[in-house]
Amino acid sequence: MNPGLTIAVICTISGLLMLDKYSIGEFGISQPLVASALIGFAAGDFHSGVILGLLLQPVWLIELPIGRRIPLDAQAAGISGAVTFFSLRVLSNTGFEVAAIAAILVAAGASLWGGLLDHLARRINGVLARKMETVRYRRHLVFIHVAALEVAFIRGVVLALAAFGLSLVAIPVIRYIPFVPLDRLLAATVSIGLAGGLFLLGFKKQVIPWLVGFAAWIVVWVLVRF
């Protein structure tokens, strides 16, 4: 596919993914695991997208949107990380592992500034909501909801474009990123999700199920190996 068209498609997908964060349904397709796979599919490399999702998802596994709290933006992390990864892969033919490290670093930053964008979007929603209090007919509500959807969509596009711009700037310095084998990178990020998950669900209550699961895998391992 033409690179310009690929970027346009990825930006559109990013905007649509951001609608899933709060605006429409919250189906979970904006989680890094799925978002990376979808962006990877659009970039022509579904498998790499899934592996990138596997690297990104555990870090933001325990971020919860409970009540009025704005957590680290897992969705922004997934979108920005995937866009960075595939931009580097396509534009400068960067190796998988080095592009993955760059993507993880950009994702970490995006989860912070994505939170700021989230805050801004909610402020804009507040203005639209005040407008909504004055309308009398149902059709006017539709216009206001469409405006809010556009705000969320643009947020996704902005994140994708920012990640793409950052990738362009990063190309000259990408050779300074050290090579780390994928297996080790995976151990580094998955361990964060597993440790965080244990405490998220209550460490004392999870110890026995955790041990049972651990023992079950050992049984499988013994059966397969011997």
Add this chain to the structure above:
Amino acid sequence: MGAGKILKNFATQLLVQNLWNFASEQRSGMTFILSSRSKRRIVVRPPGESVNTNPYLASFLTGVIVRESHRKGVEGIKSLLESGLAAQADDLYWRVLRPTALLAGLFLVLLGQPLAGLCVFLLGFNILAQGERLVGYARGLKMGKKGLSMVLASMARTRSVLAPFAGGLMGIISAMFVFNLDRASAAFSVNWFVFAGFFTVSMVFAVLRISPLFNLLTNLVLVVILGMFI
């Protein structure tokens, strides 16, 4: 209630969080949902200045508001329900269900089944979450505020099944890194002591409740240092 009405309510419920803001929270979304029922095509607003509950339980709340709307004290009922539902539903859907479904998906991806992993996450999460959204309205309309205890009990039962399942999955995934299958039969394998080291560091960060971003940066630095020696 007909399937058409249930589906129409489901479609409007998808927008309950659209327009979420710090002042009125989900009130604008709820206004849209209630107005979509109006035969005179006018705007119908929920009682109170703000509405906020778990998005998947908003459907049940809508049903109760519609049922009790002609009675006195509907605002009190709404406040009681939204806070009662939000606490337990946030715990179930965000703290337990979503991480559990993601862990199941990650497990399958680690086994080298990426498509199955994505499907298991999306189906596992949405069957329960969107299922509640689909049936909640009719339940709220039929049972009113008395349905609250039933919904809470149902969520508590689901949680009691899912939480140990998630714990078991975490045990399995941890063991996968320590007891590797052959590279041919699994997507990844890593030296057990590498994973054990990272897991210990991550446990320390989790115990101290330090942001996962600091944990990530520490692990990245450690993985680079490790590469210099091993």
